[in-house]
Every structure is written in C-alpha cells, then in structure tokens.
Amino acid sequence: MSDKNTQAPLLDIRDLSIRFNTDSGVVHAVNHLNLSLQKGKALGFVGETGAGKTTTALAILHLIQSPPGEITSGEILFEGQDILRMTEAERRDIRGNKIAMIFQDPMTSLNPIMTVEDQIMEVVSLHTDAKGEELRNRAHEMLQMVGIRPERGKEFPDQFSGGMRQRVGIAIALACRPTLLIADEPTTALDVTIQAQVIDLIKHLQKMVETSLLLITHDLGIVAEICDEVAIMYAGRVVEYSDLRQLYTKPMHPYTQGLFNAVPRLDSEPGGRLAVIQGLTPDPTDLPEGCSFSPRCPYVQDICRQEALGLKEYEPGHFVDCHFPLGMNGGLGA
Amino acid sequence: MAIKSNSLWKLAFIRLRRNYLAILGFIVLFILVFVAIFADQISPYGYEQQDYMMIRQGPSAKHLLGTDEFGRDVLSRLIYGSRISLQVGLVAVAISLFAGGAIGAIAGYFGGRIDNILMRIMDIQLAIPTILLAIVISAALGPGLFNLMVAVGITSIPRFARLMRASVLSIKGMEFIEAARAMGASHTRIILIYILPNCMAPLIVQSTLSVANAILFAATLSFLGLGVQPPFPEWGGMLSAARPYLRTNAYLSIFPGLAIMITILALNFLGDGLRDALDPKQKR
Numbered sequence: 001m002s003d004k005n006t007q008a009p010l011l012d013i014r015d016l017s018i019r020f021n022t023d024s025g026v027v028h029a030v031n032h033l034n035l036s037l038q039k040g041k042a043l044g045f046v047g048e049t050g051a052g053k054t055t056t057a058l059a060i061l062h063l064i065q066s067p068p069g070e071i072t073s074g075e076i077l078f079e080g081q082d083i084l085r086m087t088e089a090e091r092r093d094i095r096g097n098k099i100a101m102i103f104q105d106p107m108t109s110l111n112p113i114m115t116v117e118d119q120i121m122e123v124v125s126l127h128t129d130a131k132g133e134e135l136r137n138r139a140h141e142m143l144q145m146v147g148i149r150p151e152r153g154k155e156f157p158d159q160f161s162g163g164m165r166q167r168v169g170i171a172i173a174l175a176c177r178p179t180l181l182i183a184d185e186p187t188t189a190l191d192v193t194i195q196a197q198v199i200d201l202i203k204h205l206q207k208m209v210e211t212s213l214l215l216i217t218h219d220l221g222i223v224a225e226i227c228d229e230v231a232i233m234y235a236g237r238v239v240e241y242s243d244l245r246q247l248y249t250k251p252m253h254p255y256t257q258g259l260f261n262a263v264p265r266l267d268s269e270p271g272g273r274l275a276v277i278q279g280l281t282p283d284p285t286d287l288p289e290g291c292s293f294s295p296r297c298p299y300v301q302d303i304c305r306q307e308a309l310g311l312k313e314y315e316p317g318h319f320v321d322c323h324f325p326l327g328m329n330g331g332l333g334a
Numbered sequence: 335m336a337i338k339s340n341s342l343w344k345l346a347f348i349r350l351r352r353n354y355l356a357i358l359g360f361i362v363l364f365i366l367v368f369v370a371i372f373a374d375q376i377s378p379y380g381y382e383q384q385d386y387m388m389i390r391q392g393p394s395a396k397h398l399l400g401t402d403e404f405g406r407d408v409l410s411r412l413i414y415g416s417r418i419s420l421q422v423g424l425v426a427v428a429i430s431l432f433a434g435g436a437i438g439a440i441a442g443y444f445g446g447r448i449d450n451i452l453m454r455i456m457d458i459q460l461a462i463p464t465i466l467l468a469i470v471i472s473a474a475l476g477p478g479l480f481n482l483m484v485a486v487g488i489t490s491i492p493r494f495a496r497l498m499r500a501s502v503l504s505i506k507g508m509e510f511i512e513a514a515r516a517m518g519a520s521h522t523r524i525i526l527i528y529i530l531p532n533c534m535a536p537l538i539v540q541s542t543l544s545v546a547n548a549i550l551f552a553a554t555l556s557f558l559g560l561g562v563q564p565p566f567p568e569w570g571g572m573l574s575a576a577r578p579y580l581r582t583n584a585y586l587s588i589f590p591g592l593a594i595m596i597t598i599l600a601l602n603f604l605g606d607g608l609r610d611a612l613d614p615k616q617k618r
Contacts (some may be wrong), residue, residue, distance in 0.1 A: 057516075061516050096517035108509040113531055120529075123517045172517070 004084055008080060009036040011060070011180060014028060016074035018236075021067060025285035031236040031292075034075070034311055037229075039179070042206060042213040044223030044244070047233030048281055053216045056233075060214075061099060062091050063260045078180070093133045095244040100173035102183040102202075106165035110157040116168045117143065117153030121322045127176050142171040145208075146201060161195035173223050174209055181206065187222065199225055220263055224248060232256050235282050235292040237313050238311060242318035252314060252325035254297050267309075291322070299324060306326070349611040356607020362600035370416040377410035384567045390583050399589045404576065411567035412593050418568050419597065422552040423485050425547040429487025431541055434494025439533075441495070442502030443525055453499065456492040464489045468551060472560045482561040486551045490544055497540055501533035535612035542605030546598040553594055564608065569594050 018030040030052040037043045045053050058064050060076055062083055076083045078099065083091065103109035111119055111172040121141035124130055130138060140150035143147055157165055166186060173181060183202060187195040203226040206213045215227060223230055223244070230247045232240040232255065240253040251257045261275035268274070279296040288295055294304040303323055311319040314328055350356055369376060378398075393400045399408040427445075437456065441449040460468070461608035468485045473480035505511065506529065514528050553570025555561040562568040569590045576586035 063512065063515055092518045092520060094518070095515065096519075100514040101513070103509055103513055105509055109513045111510045111514070112527055113530075122519075126518050169513075172513075 007038065009041040009077075009256065010079060011037040011214070012033075012077040013056070013060075014075050014077070016056065016059065017072045018052070018059055018064065018069060019072055020069050022285075027286055028282045029069075029236055029284060030059070031287070032310070033233075033236065033238055035231055035238055035241070037180070037212050037214060039212055040210055042227045044227035044230045045214060045216045045233060046220060046223055046230060048218060050281060050284065051104065051233040051240075053233055054235040055214055057101070057184055057214065059093055060180075060182065061101060062086075062285060063095075069134045088303060096123045096173075096178075097160055097176045098178050099180045100176065101180040102166075102169050102173045102181065102186045104185045104188055106162055109169055110165055112157055115154050115156055116148075116160070116171075117150075119168070120172050121176065123172055123175050138175065139171075142175050143168075145174070145205065160222060162190055165197060166190060166194075166198050167201065170198075170205065174205060174211070177209050178211050181209075181211045182216070184216045185218070186215075187217075187219070188311070195222075202226065230264065232259070235287060236284065237292065237321060238293065238319075239321045241311065243325050244317050246315070250318075250327060252318065252327060253318045253322050254294075254299055254326060255293050257295075257326060259326075299326075303316065338343055346608075346611045350607055351606040353610060355421065355603040356611070359600040359605075359607065361601030362401055362596060363604060365550040366416055366420065366597060367598070367604075369413055370420050373413050373417055377407075377413040379407040379410040381414040381567045382406065383410070390579065390586070392583070392585060400583070400585050402572075403579065406616065408572075408589055411572060412569070412589060415567040415569045415572065415590070415593070416597075417560055418479065418566065419549045419552065419594075420477070422486060423549040425483040426486035426490075426548040426552070427541050427544045429492050430490040431461050431482065431537070433487075435498045437491070438495040438498025438500075438567055439502055439525065439530070442499040443521075443529065445507060449499070450496070454493045460492045465551075465554065468555060469558065469560060469573050472555055475562050477560055477561050479566075482552055482555055485555065487549045489551070490547065494537075494540065498533060498534055501525075506534045535609065538612060539605050539609040542601055542608060546601035546605075549594065549597060549601075 002266055009056040013033060013035040016033040017028070020027040020029055027086065033052070033056060035043075036054075045056070047053050055064065055069075059071060060078070060083065062069065070086060075085075078094070078215055083094070086094075112115070114122070117136065120142050121135040124135055124138050139153055143150050143153050147313055148164060148167055148171070152160075157168070160168065166189075170186075186202065187198050190198060202213070202215075206226070212264055213226070215223065217223060227244055229243050231238045231239070232247075233255065234255050240247060240251065240256045247256065248260075250261055255277070258275070258277035265276055277296055278298075282295065286303070290306045291297070291304045292302050292308075297304065301324060307323075309321055309323055311321050313319050314325050337338060383406060385401065387404045388397065388401045390403055391397060391401045391405075397409070399412065400599050402408055402411070437452050441452040459561060468489045471485035471488055472481055511528055514524050519528070549569075551575065552561055552568070556568040556570035557574040559574065562571055564571065572590040573587055573594075576583070576590070579586050
C-alpha cells in the first residue's frame with residue numbers, strides 16, 4: 001500500500017483474515033484487511049461496533065483467543081518481521097515493550113490488588129534490567145508524566161477515579177517507550193470532560209515519546225483531533241484509507257459519507273433528525289456477496305452485488321474500496 | 335515481590351483489627367496454639383497418668399475438670415488433645431488446599447478437555463457422602479493419626495478444587511489479565527502473580543472454615559473409633575469414651591464438647607473476619 005513511500009512502514013498488515021469458529025457458525029471478523037502505519041504517525045481506526053477493529057488490534061499483539069479465534073491468512077509485519085510467525089517468547093518480548101496497548105475500560109484493566117506504581121514497575125521489570133529504586137523512580141516519573149502525584153503511587157486502583165485510572169493505564173503503556181501504541185477506545189468509558197483531558201494527554205505524550213499511534217474509536221471528532229491518517233472499517237475490511245484532511249474534506253466511500261452525515265453538528269437544526277444509514281451491519285456469519293456494503297448502499301449497482309473490489313488508489317494516497325467512489329469520473333452521487 | 339504484597343496485607347490487617355469477634359477468635363486460637371506447644375509444661379498431670387483412687391471424680395481443686403473412668407485428669411488430656419486437633423486440622427486442610435487448589439487452578443486456567451476430565455472426577459467424589467468416604471478411607475488405611483489426617487484431607491479436595499476453579503475462571507475473564515498479556519507477561523507469571531493473589535481471599539476464608547470442619551471430622555472419626563487410638567487423648571475420642579457416663583458424669587462429655595465448640599467457633603469468627611478484611615473492594 002505504501003510502495004511509494006521511501007521508508008518502510010513500522011506496521012504493515014497484509015491480507016489479514018480472522019475468523020471465530022462458534023457454535024452458531026463461522027464469524028468472519030476480519031476479511032483480507034490491508035493497513036499500514038508509518039513511524040511516528042497517528043492512525044485513526046474508525047468503524048461501527050463489531051466491524052473488527054479490536055480484533056485487528058489484538059491480532060497485532062497476537063492475543064486472539066484460540067480456539068475459537070483463528071487467523072486464516074495474511075501477515076502482520078512489525079519493523080519488517082512477521083508477528084504471526086514469531087515464537088511466543090519473541091512476541092512476549094515485543095508486547096508491552098515495543099507495542100503497548102491502552103484498554104477500553106479503566107475500571108477493569110488494572111489489577112485490583114497491586115498498587116499502581118507496582119503495576120508500572122511490573123511492565124518495566126519485564127522488559128529491562130532495572131531493579132529496586134531505579135524501577136520505582138521510573139514508575140514515579142511515569143506517574144508525573146501523566147499528571148498524577150508520585151505519592152499516590154502507593155494506592156490501589158480502587159482509590160482512583162475512572163479518568164485517573166486511565167492515566168495510569170497510559171503510564172503503564174508508555175513506561176517502556178513503545179514504538180507503537182494501540183489505544184482501544186480509550187475514552188469510551190469516560191465522561192466528556194475527562195475524555196477531552198485524556199485525548200489531550202495521549203496526543204501530547206505521543207509526540208513526546210515519539211511513538212506511532214493506532215487509535216481505535218467510533219468518534220470521528222477524536223480522530224480529527226489527534227490523527228494524521230484515517231482508516232474506515234466496515235464488516236472486517238478497510239473501505240477507505242487516506243490522510244485526515246483528504247478523507248474529511250472529500251469522503252469517497254458511500255459508507256464514510258453516511259458516517260459523516262450521521263454526526264450531529266453545531267449548525268444542525270435543533271430537533272432535526274440526523275441522516276442515518278439504512279439497514280444494519282451485515283451478520284458476520286453470513287456476509288453478502290460482492291461488496292459487503294452493497295445491501296445498504298444508496299448508489300448500489302449490479303456489479304457491486306457480484307464482485308468485491310478491494311482497496312484501490314483513486315487519488316494519490318487516497319484508497320477506496322468501491323466500484324463507484326463519490327466525486328470521481330464515473331462515480332455517482334455527490 | 336515481598337514488598338509488593340506487603341501493603342495489601344497491611345491494609346487487610348488494619349481492617350481485621352476493627353473486627354472484635356475476629357480478634358477474639360484470633361486470641362483464642364493463639365492461646366490454643368500456645369497450649370498445644372507447651373502442653374508438657376502446662377498440664378498438671380500426664381495424659382496417661384492414672385489414679386485409681388480418683389475414678390470419675392467431679393471437678394475439684396486437685397483436678398480442675400475432674401477425672402475420667404481410669405482416674406486420668408481431664409484437663410491434662412484436653413491440653414494434650416489440642417495438639418492432635420490442631421495438627422489434624424492444619425495438615426488435613428493443607429492436603430486438600432494444595433491438591434484441590436492445584437486441580438482447580440489447572441482446570442480453570444486451561445479449560446477445555448482437561449477441565450472436563452478433572453472436574454468430572456471431582457463431581458464423582460462429591461457424589462459420595464463425605465462421612466462415608468472418610469470412614470472408608472480411614473478403614474482402608476487403618477487407624478492412626480496420620481491416616482486420619484489423610485482421610486479428612488482427601489474428603490474436602492473437591493470443595494477446594496471447585497472454589498479455586500470458579501475464582502480462576504472469574505479472574506481469567508477480566509480485562510487486566512488481557513492487559514497483563516499485552517504487557518508481555520508469561521502464562522506462569524500470570525497464574526502466579528495475577529490470578530492466584532486475586533483468588534486468595536476466598537481460599538483463605540475457606541481454609542479457616544475448613545480447619546474447623548476437619549477438627550470436627552477428626553472428632554467424628556475418633557468417636558467412631560477410627561481415628562487416634564487410646565490412650566492418646568483426642569477430643570472426639572474422649573467424647574466417645576464418656577458416652578456411658580452421660581447420665582452420671584456429664585462433665586466428662588461436656589468439657590471435650592466445649593473444647594471442640596470453642597475451637598470451631600474461634601476459627602469461624604476468624605474466617606468471617608478474614609473474609610471481610612481481605613476483600614479489596616471493601617475500602618477502609
């Protein structure tokens with residue numbers, strides 16, 4: 001995807017497919033997904049619930065429960081090495097060290113019986129030779145960095161509020177200065193004012209630690225705030241991928257356009273209705289033939305129902321998985 | 335690691351101190367342990383020292399709790415009996431805690447077929463009435479202190495296994511375990527540092543309560559003549575021996591009965607107190 005770039009991407013996911021074998025059938029969670037992320041960039045990963053965002057993130061760390069999960073094809077190149085082909089020991093070396101993750105719910109993602117500084121020390125001690133006081137100093141430094149007084153390090157997670165816990169989660173994730181930080185809906189469980197603080201913190205620290213960021217969210221506003229690039233995911237595929245400005249000013253996939261129309265704006269008519277995308281996301285055990293968005297697409301043509309296209313570069317750096325992208329010659333609609 | 339758990343235990347201790355019943359239980363147990371250790375120094379007579387001039391005499395200044403049918407001092411026998419009861423309680427629970435805990439942890443963490451096989455074996459054992467099972471095991475092994483402990487220990491393995499499995503399952507599904515894996519922790523490390531300490535509270539409570547149960551069980555088996563053999567004083571055995579004199583010399587059965595009751599009550603108070611103190615979600 002990034003052949004034109006001179007630098008090899010930090011993360012390059014090629015043709016990744018993941019399915020879950022459940023009692024009610026095979027769930028095709030991720031289907032032939034392609035994605036790449038450059039060093040130091042922030043990529044927003046947007047999609048509805050169940051689009052496969054978290055599954056993809058967990059696959060990067062190779063943390064998919066197996067069984068029932070199964071990676072059926074593809075490769076995940078991280079710094080040029082395929083994570084799927086590494087030994088478990090090599091992967092453990094990377095987890096928390098080079099690739100770190102911030103979890104969705106700070107109320108459950110911290111160990112309730114360990115003090116917060118011990119939890120930060122834990123990840124540092126797993127990946128460095130630091131010991132004793134050095135570890136503790138490191139933990140205090142990290143707490144300071146996320147805006148928590150180091151004296152509070154001796155407290156347990158249940159003595160912190162949700163926003164504070166998420167800061168601790170961020171401190172743990174960044175403690176080993178990872179080259180890739182995955183944030184899985186880091187603000188979904190927080191209230192709006194705290195959301196803004198946490199987003200600012202992530203944005204600030206990402207620049208400071210010089211890590212790449214993969215931000216999973218369904219909030220287009222947050223993406224606009226911190227990301228350089230955006231990938232829109234639908235039914236286990238990336239349907240549109242480009243840099244932030246291009247995608248926000250000129251969405252080319254009908255699904256992306258639908259998403260933007262569904263966001264309330266300051267100038268929306270009070271009491272007016274938001275435009276919704278008709279229908280529901282397809283059942284992942286029974287995906288439609290052809291383009292998976294075709295049953296809901298307002299511009300659907302016969303070919304869409306028969307043939308899936310895959311990502312295609314319609315404009316430089318703007319990839320769309322659509323036969324008839326919006327605003328193009330031969331395209332339909334707006 | 336030692337520093338890590340310190341603060342948790344310290345907090346639990348602070349919480350425990352506020353619970354007067356638990357402290358009472360703790361003090362009683364402390365006295366019992368003290369008595370058991372220094373039985374030789376404390377007891378006024380030997381446990382098999384007989385005095386045929388003093389057969390079945392009620393409590394007096396010379397024999398504080400009276401004498402039994404062989405003229406032995408009941409107080410001394412109770413004091414020596416505490417050794418056996420405590421020993422049986424602790425060793426039997428240790429056996430079931432380690433065996434049951436290991437089975438439960440393995441079944442819960444790995445799941446699938448291993449889980450199925452192990453837990454069905456436990457279910458089969460649970461289907462047999464525990465008292466019958468204990469009788470069968472001690473009858474097969476023969477009487478004696480050690481065999482008694484093994485018999486009592488084996489009977490409560492399934493309870494520990496089920497408890498452990500349930501705790502491991504509930505902890506395993508929590509997000510912080512996934513977070514620990516995302517941190518790069520290995521399976522062994524996750525089981526030892528993340529899962530086990532989080533399962534400690536129910537296990538400790540269950541253990542304390544099980545010690546009481548084991549003592550009761552040992553007394554039952556001795557009462558039936560399967561446990562510790564005379565002349566060694568076992569509280570249950572003493573009760574059994576006192577049966578014929580229930581109407582004429584009630585104190586012979588009352589004092590061993592009281593000893594059993596006080597010990598078990600103390601253990602239960604402490605167990606309940608520990609349960610409240612060790613729950614990390616209960617603040618302050």
